[in-house]
Amino acid sequence: MHELGIIFHIIKTVERVGVEHKLSSVSAVSLELGEVSGVVHKELLDCWKWAVKKTELLKDAVLNIETIPARTLCESCQKTYETVQYGRVCPCCGGQQTYLVQGNEINLKEIAVC
Ligand SMILES: [Zn+2]
Numbered sequence: 001m002h003e004l005g006i007i008f009h010i011i012k013t014v015e016r017v018g019v020e021h022k023l024s025s026v027s028a029v030s031l032e033l034g035e036v037s038g039v040v041h042k043e044l045l046d047c048w049k050w051a052v053k054k055t056e057l058l059k060d061a062v063l064n065i066e067t068i069p070a071r072t073l074c075e076s077c078q079k080t081y082e083t084v085q086y087g088r089v090c091p092c093c094g095g096q097q098t099y100l101v102q103g104n105e106i107n108l109k110e111i112a113v114c
Contacts, residue, residue: 004051006044011055015055015057025114028061031065031107032107033067033106034103035084035103036070036100068105069103070084072086073099074095076090
């Protein structure tokens with residue numbers, strides 16, 4: 001249950017912010033999710049709906065997910081390309097010395113208060 005772990009982590013973070021800012025309720029939380037982070041959106045939303053009901057602060061909060069496209073940088077030609085489409089081999093020069101520059105992140109972006 002990778003997704004549930006992420007949700008608990010987000011809830012904990014939001015609750016900490018809630019205490020710091022003396023919030024009584026949160027209406028929405030926005031999350032940036034990398035395209036190749038391995039997280040299943042639907043599972044994440046299901047876990048969210050289940051987990052927020054157990055909290056006071058977040059019980060009516062909606063989870064918004066923004067996808068960050070995955071991009072890979074090629075060491076040989078210094079170009080970036082779409083990871084999902086081309087994988088580990090650079091489509092420009094055929095280089096295999098490539099690494100992911102974005103698309104693996106799970107970031108808490110915004111907390112909305114009603
Ligand atoms: Zn290249």
